[in-house]
Amino acid sequence: MEPIRKDELEAKDCGSQAPKSKPCPRPKPGEAAGGCSFDGAQITLLPIMDAAHLVHGPIACAGNSWESRGTLSSGPSLSQYGFATDLNDNDIIFGGEKKLKDSIDYIAGRFAPPAIFVYSTCVTALIGEDMDAVCKEATGRLGIPVIPVNSPGFVGSKNLGNRLAGEALLQYVIGTGEPEDNIPLGVNLIGEYNIAGEMWDIEKLMNSAGITLMSRITGDARYKEITWAHRAKVNMVVCSRALLGLAKAMESKYHIPYFEGSFYGAKETTYSLRQMAFLMNDREMERRVDRLTEREESRLIQDLRPYRKILKGKRAVLYTGGVKSWSIISALKELGIQVVGVGTNKSTDDDIARIAERVGDDTEFIPEGGASRILKTVRDRKADIMIAGGRNMYVAMKEQIPFVDINQERHRAYAGYEGLLRLAKEMTYSLANPIWKLASSPAPWDKEVPYDR
Template sequence: MTLIPIADAAHLVHGPIACLGNSWESRGSLSSGPELSAYGFTTDLGEQDIIFGSEQKLHESIRYIVSRFAPPAVFVYTTCVTALTGEDIEGVCKAESEQLGTPIIPVNSPGFVGSKNLGTRLAGDVLFQHIIGSTEPEQTTSHDINLIGEYNIAGEMWHIERLMQQAGMNILSRITGDGRFREVGWAHRAKANMVVCSRALLGLAVQMERKYGIPYFEGSFYGAKETSYSLRQMAYLTGDRDVERRVDKLTAREEMRLSLELEPYRKQLKGKRAVLYTGGVKSWSVITALQELGIKVVGVGTNKSTAEDVSRIADRIGDDAEYIPEGGARQILKTVRSRKADMVIAGGRNMYMALKEQIPFVDINQERHKAYAGYDGLLSLAKQLVHTLQHPVWELTAKLAPWEEETEFAD
């Protein structure tokens, strides 16, 4: 899922069709142009292919994609099946690259190798080893920034890009939300890297600093404070005082505007209690956004959080909240009841638990269709929270069913 947002490339899953179908488009990344990455290409291996080998089928699939769609590159993903049967994916990709003149890039990340974070890290290694440094931009500036781990969920990155442009900064490479293959190739010419979402891609930023001398920092765009900090840090790393002054004016203006627009929503959200069940960077960055709205986080999921993520959570809420390392729906529900939470903010897989228990629910994970990043994103989040809490369905479901009501009948 880390590489799929590269919108103009073809993505071929070498394995049974279920390996593609069970995971495709689970992340709501949007593209401002090409949509080839939305196509689900698979070699659709069957029993005979597994027994007798499927390298020839992979050759034919790659040739078909290149002849039919002419993509700038094809990513070929191994799966558990093809990894176990010993398919020479790298050999096939190398041979087809030489014959077709199109980069055919093997991605050796079968599901059984480990967690989602490990898969993301392997994807970062692929970018560093095969793509970054392979092309050159037409022009560069002293204000070029790479965004690493930003997937443009529901178009969030477009709002951030507008803010950066107003401050005089430019996104050189998007890794990988709304990205293009060639622009990832010239990422080595940036003046700074920002690791936005996935700590699993922190290794990519470290490797780029070692090889190309590009400084990096970790940041977030959830909440006004985090957005302002990230913009200031970008400006600082460019080393341009004029850009820093422009960022200071921009953040002051946006924070003042946002404060006025948020006022009616803060009044309705102040004192509300929420359980936040997500992972990684969002486990701490969304806390900041909720606190800016006056919401008290009484429970937080840490199942995909690193030790540093947990430390940042503690900095924001201390010991006042319950930490939920694992347990899924049952543990979330237990926390909601024990902490008297007013709402659950989590991923779509926990929506049904919340609705069955008549608990207001807001989707915060990658499947969502609303943008919550940046200043406008915080306003959108506030509106969604108020709308959810005040929805008339909760008053309706709180009533007794007709057959449960005590009814007096006239004699």
Template structure:
């Protein structure tokens, strides 16, 4: 078995995943991907998943070694935000052609591209991504990256996750393996302290993490690395000196958290910054882990004081929305950590959950949903578009929260819709984020446009108007003829 095959098998056998441990040996080898349904979209590939995880490392040059379309189809596919460098927004690709493939010029072209990026931009590191084409023709990406790193004096990291090896989720984990093999632990910080933590699986979508970081700053807790949201290469390289870690999205980077705990004794827990209660609980668990690792226990008291202050402010703001939203019904068509964290957040202000998708949720996620909703009748693995439309058109939900792919189902059913996935324009994390989420739900539900679009058209409810339509069309046609000849002279008529 090749080293790359062994790496994929190691990811499939992830011991920290409860769902994976429950499988037999044969099922475990097949990984987490489901068989594709003929005619259905396959979703993201492994390359797409790796790019999602690593692209938010903002000062790194991300070089795609592939034909042009591979980079064009995946560029900037998440709404992550950066507070500083913008190099990650620049698209780099070797743009392989058929002639390059036939003549075996791929490796030489890759080396040349690395040199050009080094000379033109001087990044702290370059990440190189092979795709299906370059993996199939056998380009030795690791050898080229190693030689380029020696030649140009900067880290050149191979991210070996070509699309054909598996799903987007597998690509997420392979990206974590690349960080473990080539980045984390390569630089020793000179300022390590007892209050350093890592946040894993947080993508800073729409700047969400910026609503949470000030809370940690007030507690004196330093985020050594937020992987991958708004992080720099040097921060990732020094991440092994953190004292504790919080896992936000375990389906993406659980292997990274587990191996960092094994190698550098960094304990972690899975939490959420969605909702008031979950944000408070996350702050408590971070403080408790730091105390177990040697921090001063007084941080526990400061954490409780901060939580009491912030919760009082948030609940005061939310009080204005409760009379308008209490009893409103929400259909949540998302997955992963949001399948339970957003559910809990909405129920805190009296909103009823009529259904939540668990398509991308782990066993732990599903258990949390059962505890919150008290049953599993409102959980669905996957709902066909026709079923979603029927549920919304029958007014079983007042609003649907989902990603952009299902927004048109809600709009066709004349039902309010709010983007809750990566394309969203508003941050919903932390105390202020919860207030913003409730505000956006209130604006969507009470938008007067919905009352207007649900009313029948005038020609459907007024028979007299429908009967007058032929006469009105005839008069309009006559008017057009009059306007056409208005202002003409006798000569004009003679010419005609």
């Protein structure tokens, strides 16, 4: 076994000045299409389930982003509370810092959370609220961390908000605590948000191989475990565009090696587990990982056999972004599906390079565009199925195209070996659904009925 070394996977983060590296799009003030920076920061931090999350701004800012992703919790649910200072016109004119202080005091007294994250918004940034000072004073007075997250929506895209949230974790959280003596040092998963419970499948595999999951950043996380993330031996970056900068900063500050990986598809899952064991420099762990992956892949081959018969040779258009833009391709190829079109509008240069390695020369890249652009690719390439986010679901239904939801709103976990089996089932059910034959047939009133004399 010779895993790929981390330096072979080097990628540029959002702060890179390299002329050919553009992991994050240039911020366009006022443009929130696809999510703003405020939304991106909440996406990253809300999965810290036992912390309180307070939005300092008008109530609509909290309402528009609250509960928008399918992140699941195995315990606390405090992060699901929609806390907001609910600034009104008078607060905007005369200042809302007193309201912020009162809100922090109420949350601390009523819920006693281990930490409170306070999010700035466009309104509070524009009127010059000194949120950092309020949070610092509250931290000293209340004795719990009150963490400012300065990511107002107008500063840039959702991906920039992910990065700003990572910087807040590095500045205020990581390194402020120590693990208990009975917790063995292991791996941090960075950029995995437990969508539809995927983290639980991943953690089960890691435990089977004897790999300790030190800190979840941030799917189904607890605040305390993130404070000791600096003691991990390895960082695995699951979503490179979102939090690659955090992994690089931790490597520089705490000397923790990192690698980029994925759990979509059997081969990607096997690679990620082997790379963890390799970077931890534990030969016995490597042998356990080899035995585990060989057993799981053998079992999966048998379980996938009836679905591969139906899926082999089918053509798909994949429209997603980030790590899924290339890792899902690997999973689809294992199912015998040909990807004839793939979206790249949310992918880094390195993501696009990985896509190119995994698809044929005739695959069409979709850099931008909406439903009309995707539909054109589906028709031109004679695709059998569309794999995209929930916002495209109704377009596919109207156009009578089989569809599978792959984005963060989904309710099915597709990570790991079990996840690939679920994906195969979902795609088979979608393609074989009798509704497509029924929808394409003439309506009863349009059918020719023989005249009976």
